[in-house]
Amino acid sequence: MAVSGFEGFEKRLELRFFDDTQITNNNPMGLRLIDFESLDQVLNQVQCTVVSAVANRSFDAYVLSESSLFVYPTKIIIKTCGTTQLLKSIRPLIHLARNLNLTLRACRYSRGSFIFPNSQPFPYTSFKDEVVVVEDSLPKSLRYRKASVITPSSSSSRDWHVFTASVDVESDEPVVVVEVCMTELDRVNARSFFRRKGDDKNSDSAGKEMTRLSGIDMINANAFICDFAFDPCGYSMNGVDGERYSTIHVTPEDGFSYASFECGLSLYDDGHLDVSEVLSRAIDVFRPGSVSIATTYGGEDYNHEVSKRVERVLAKKLGLKCRSRLMDEFPGSGTVVYQSFTPRRK
Amino acid sequence: MGSNASSVHDVPSSMQTKSGLVVEIESRRQWRLLFDSMKGSNKLLVIDFTAAWCGPCKAMEPRVKEIVSRYPEAVFARVDVDRLMDVAGTYKANTLPAFVFVKRGEEIDRVVGAKPNELVNKIEKHRV
Numbered sequence: 129m130a131v132s133g134f135e136g137f138e139k140r141l142e143l144r145f146f147d148d149t150q151i152t153n154n155n156p157m158g159l160r161l162i163d164f165e166s167l168d169q170v171l172n173q174v175q176c177t178v179v180s181a182v183a184n185r186s187f188d189a190y191v192l193s194e195s196s197l198f199v200y201p202t203k204i205i206i207k208t209c210g211t212t213q214l215l216k217s218i219r220p221l222i223h224l225a226r227n228l229n230l231t232l233r234a235c236r237y238s239r240g241s242f243i244f245p246n247s248q249p250f251p252y253t254s255f256k257d258e259v260v261v262v263e264d265s266l267p268k269s270l271r272y273r274k275a276s277v278i279t280p281s282s283s284s285s286r287d288w289h290v291f292t293a294s295v296d297v298e299s300d301e302p303v304v305v306v307e308v309c310m311t312e313l314d315r316v317n318a319r320s321f322f323r324r325k326g327d328d329k330n331s332d333s334a335g336k337e338m339t340r341l342s343g344i345d346m347i348n349a350n351a352f353i354c355d356f357a358f359d360p361c362g363y364s365m366n367g368v369d370g371e372r373y374s375t376i377h378v379t380p381e382d383g384f385s386y387a388s389f390e391c392g393l394s395l396y397d398d399g400h401l402d403v404s405e406v407l408s409r410a411i412d413v414f415r416p417g418s419v420s421i422a423t424t425y426g427g428e429d430y431n432h433e434v435s436k437r438v439e440r441v442l443a444k445k446l447g448l449k450c451r452s453r454l455m456d457e458f459p460g461s462g463t464v465v466y467q468s469f470t471p472r473r474k
Numbered sequence: 475m476g477s478n479a480s481s482v483h484d485v486p487s488s489m490q491t492k493s494g495l496v497v498e499i500e501s502r503r504q505w506r507l508l509f510d511s512m513k514g515s516n517k518l519l520v521i522d523f524t525a526a527w528c529g530p531c532k533a534m535e536p537r538v539k540e541i542v543s544r545y546p547e548a549v550f551a552r553v554d555v556d557r558l559m560d561v562a563g564t565y566k567a568n569t570l571p572a573f574v575f576v577k578r579g580e581e582i583d584r585v586v587g588a589k590p591n592e593l594v595n596k597i598e599k600h601r602v
Contacts (some may be wrong), residue, residue, distance in 0.1 A: 157527055164533040168483060177481040181530030181588040184569050188529035199529060332592040352569045354587045368569055 136386025158201030294460025301426025312417025
């Protein structure tokens with residue numbers, strides 16, 4: 129294990145705003161009306177920048193120098209890795225939304241466990257400190273709050289940290305969010321994410337090649353992939369498929385290799401996208417030595433069967449054994465199921 | 475991954491602005507006239523598909539302006555996909571920004587996404 133290297137584990141922030149029909153009829157674009165200069169300034173404070181972007185009728189998707197940003201009419205998701213100051217974005221984003229008459233409804237801050245926790249700046253050296261900073265940045269109207277660290281008993285598993293705050297105690301968020309964190313990537317598979325010496329490609333075409341060679345384009349054949357290759361190594365992509373987003377980030381270096389896959393989907397997709405199949409394909413790209421999956425069910429629809437099916441498919445197709453499955457409930461933000469896997473032989 | 479990647483938005487300060495500009499297509503008639511007038515020549519037509527709802531399109535606008543001014547021999551036409559839905563439909567421009575390269579009436583290439591380096595690459599490739 130390296131003494132220090134690039135931190136792949138991301139910090140994730142999701143802000144949801146009220147979908148007041150009066151407002152959204154006059155302004156169906158909602159948050160998408162925030163001008164780019166203002167967004168750029170917020171990202172500056174977080175210490176990252178936009179390197180690629182794409183949009184469709186449902187949302188805007190930005191690939192950042194340190195992960196991704198998604199802007200929907202009433203929802204923003206920012207995910208940043210490295211040593212970025214993600215929580216600095218909360219106040220300015222709430223302010224920008226208020227200028228568009230959008231009121232904050234819920235906030236969720238989550239992350240795994242850093243590979244290099246001592247390399248993080250304050251307050252990211254301790255989840256308790258992060259929670260204090262988030263709480264300080266939120267209006268009192270978000271009364272229902274909870275902070276939780278999900279700790280698997282299995283020694284090979286990492287903790288998952290979640291803080292949520294909400295105006296309502298009920299959550300009616302229809303989107304299910306699945307966050308997959310992978311470490312100890314297969315060395316041969318990880319090679320796809322290094323730039324080849326002397327290639328005369330730019331970051332966009334190199335990224336396209338990585339998407340193809342790694343098989344990432346086959347995870348969801350319906351999605352448009354906006355990809356980017358970093359120099360000398362590293363890869364990011366945002367997938368856009370109607371309302372659904374997906375995103376992958378790869379730190380391929382041996383010793384601290386990491387890859388994440390996240391997607392938002394509806395369980396009522398009537399079989400168009402089988403979650404287990406999608407996850408299996410995504411994880412197969414990297415053949416990691418360790419995987420964790422955090423699934424957030426926004427509403428009342430936590431389905432035991434879905435989690436069990438994911439475990440069955442991963443065991444059968446990838447030889448990954450589920451070492452731990454834990455659950456926690458968050459008022460106004462739904463249920464989180466956290467599963468940890470390692471290959472069967474271990 | 476590193477943070478030494480340059481932003482999609484920034485224009486190099488050494489650039490001088492020339493008078494190459496983007497033709498804003500307001501009507502289907504205007505589109506047909508432009509398209510038909512270019513079918514006979516070997517000139518490169520780049521259709522810049524945008525929309526009011528497209529944040530990334532706005533993010534890239536300054537770079538597009540700068541790039542367009544560098545290639546006055548090519549014709550850049552901006553099409554709003556909600557205003558000219560059938561043109562957008564013909565070229566399946568659903569994910570934006572989309573830069574579609576047309577020569578002699580046929581699509582020869584496209585760049586989808588706010589990717590200024592890729593846009594320049596392809597213009598260089600197809601301009602002759």
